[in-house]
Amino acid sequence: MAVAAAFLSSSLLPTTPGSHLTPFTLRSRLRLFTRRAVVVNAAAATLREVCSGRVPDHVLQRAEEIGYVVPTEMQEQSLPLLLSGQDCILHAQTGSGKTLAYLLSIFSTIDFSRSSVQALVVVPTRELGMQVTKVARLLAAKACTVMALLDGGTLKRQKSWVKAEPPAIIVATVASLCQMVERRAFSLQSMRVLVIDEVDFIFGSSKQVSSLRKILTSYSAASSRQTIFASASIPQHNRFLHDCVQHKWTKGDVVHVHVHPVQPMPSHLCHKYVAARHISSQPIQCI
């Protein structure tokens, strides 16, 4: 079994001289950390350089207009693999930029002139689906259709739309997707990229897991598509890698891209406590 595991570890916030975060004060570092810090390495190649020749120019231009100029570390590590068509497990903390990484991979693969479902992003919740759809639409800028099939949506109306003109990219919650496929609203035979976002959440949900297994093995074959899993946490990731190959959810050479192993706190901080007697009702000022 050829399971390649790329464990790419690094510290949470870069402190190298090339990093744009170096001059930040401790307080701003803390604020960045608690706000799902996006860490980009100013010394790294630009997103355009990393994606050069693989992602269409109009998509890269849109990405730059939105503000995606320098890749995050997760993107820098994963994009060469993703853009070469490799099946990947993107395992990196929340806010590391996994969504943009897999969307760029989708845009590098789809044929913009074809009217068929070529990429599918499966999400566990409507809210996440709305976020992903928004970014995908911004990047596509009407060069292709991105349809959201999310729980609580008007599936009846969408069924006729999807039949009349199949979108290139579908972002869907598990239940809505299965409902549409089972009603034969569209087929996944021409799907080239399958992304399962927050995979640990979906596998942990007894309601969603059997439908997810169908999506992975019954509606299309791993050999004819690129399969990407994304998650901030994958408990027992070695077991998961084994299952991916064993159950044919991915090809045998799936790569585990593990960036920024989750740290309970930034390494440059330390916890201290002071024991104080209750002598005053005045609040203690912490500096």
Ligand SMILES: Nc1ncnc2c1ncn2[C@@H]1O[C@H](COP(=O)(O)OP(=O)(O)OP(=O)(O)O)[C@@H](O)[C@H]1O
């Ligand atoms: N290269 C980049 N440059 C600047 N901002 C970026 C870049 N990549 C992503 N971002 C921004 O960083 C934020 C977090 O990114 P994103 O939501 O893709 O992370 P994620 O790893 O998918 O998180 P989650 O685990 O919550 O899905 C978003 O606001 C996104 O627009």
